[in-house]
Amino acid sequence: MIRAAARIGLAIVLLVAACAILAPAIAPYDPARSSLDSLQGPSAAHWLGTDELGRDMLSRVIYGARTSLLVGAGAAFVSLLIGAPVGLFAGYLGGGADRLAVPVIDLFIAMPGLVLALIITVMVGPSLPNLVIVLGLVMWPSVARLVRGQTLAVREMAFIEAAVVAGGSAGWIIRRHIWPNVARVVAAQFALTVSLAIITSASLSFLGLGIPPPTPDWGSMVRSGYDYIGVNPVMSLAPGAAIAFTVLGFYLLGSSVE
């Protein structure tokens, strides 16, 4: 059961990744090329129809995978970059470091991520690199909390005591002995973090604070399709389905490898 979920998740992720990498080869049109055939429903020429500028929806959805994966993986990586060291040091050193880190982590977790991301994005302005950093800043506390918990468990193991006795410094013990034992769980969490980042970035884009046009982005596509939902519902539904599909893939992968 769990194996099957992991396989399906992996298949979805690979499929989306293939779309992202091979986009120029498999997309039937240039995603930025507009034409006079605007707001058309699905047809043989345009499988998913066209948007308000006559751009091919299928091509835009395929290219959108690039943006989503880039933002998702990038944000998850940034959150790992901040969260893992904080969790490792707070968990291993304990004492003052831990008493400082835990309230900060709790404070960030208590705030709704989307609202926090909105506020920061408004301050720094929407762009792809900014989005990656902002989402990373919003999501690192859950990574830190997970890593800290795992570190506390590993710290009590006899081989850590043996490493102390062998003369290892705190940094060395964390790097060589704790991190490799914590990394497995973090890897599982990574996929979940990616799915959360994708859905949050899509929400930001839907609210108009995501990737600026003309870069094809699923969240922004759902937003622009929303204005024409009575005329051409596929314009919103297709990128929406792509978001759901991708998030499901990462979620299945992340929640089943633990």
Add this chain to the structure above:
Amino acid sequence: MTGSTERRSEPILAVEELEVGFSVGDRTIRAVNGVSFSIAPSEALAIVGESGSGKSTTGLAVMGLIQRTKQVHISGQVRLKSKTGRVCDVLELPARALRQVRGNDIAMIFQEPMSSLNPVYSIGSQIAEAVALHRRMSRADSLARALELLEQLSVPNPDKCLVSYPHQLSGGMRQRVMIAMALSCEPRLLIADEPTTALDVTVQAQIIELLKQVQAQTGMAIIFITHNLGIVSEIAHRTLVMYAGEVVESVSAAELFERPGMPYTAALLQSLPRIAADRAPATKLAAIPGSVPSAGALPTGCRFHPRCAHFLAKTCDAARPMLEACAPGHWVRCHRWRDIGDFAA
């Protein structure tokens, strides 16, 4: 007295009046009280006692593993003669210097060989890493050193052992690997905290034999922390018996079994199971009544008096006895050692 010449050579470790206390709420639990001993190269010292007697705490303090904090009080001296010949007090060393001592001057092995190895690394890389902590060496050289150590410890198929992971080895093998790691930087003192407790009896004997062999080869001093008197007879030159945080007897291993001075030691010896032809099989094993007092609620006077068969009211429960010499090289903490022991006054 056997071993007295060895004892006169300059000690590599001298512990003086070691005190360790832990504050819990508004009470202080005195885990170790005024423990003093010294150990010379090639000497094997056993520290014997029940759980809670302070023997492991003493070992941890010697390694500098007990940090002074608001709740942890530690005083006394742990003077170590390092490889460079300098004498330092482990308790006062800054963290960086302490890391130089650990693994390099003093090594330690533990009770749980099952969990003392990191599951994610191969044996070879773990030993190599311990080597590289204190020696500037290439990866290839430190792996070669790891192989050499495993050979020295007569591990069968050492090449295969190097590339295996901890879960693939038996308990005895893992303890050998732990010993190899401990020996990797040629320490002058090895602290073995119940190293054989988790092992089968036959494997126990092998490990003890191995440690004796290594000691003969390297002249390393060994502190054996144990509750197993059988091990004491096999390896130790001298024994420190601890009870409720203090040393109650210090004696050569031979004399320990011949004429123990302290009633507690005598009772411990009597509670050893023995195979004796002249004893009826139905004889019950002697046990010491009661249990070790908690370090937060110590009895007055002699700490062993509530459990002692030779208890004398107004003597044993009045003043705390001192450690007195009852014979050359034999010290005992008992008011009544003259009356009950086998000593010519």
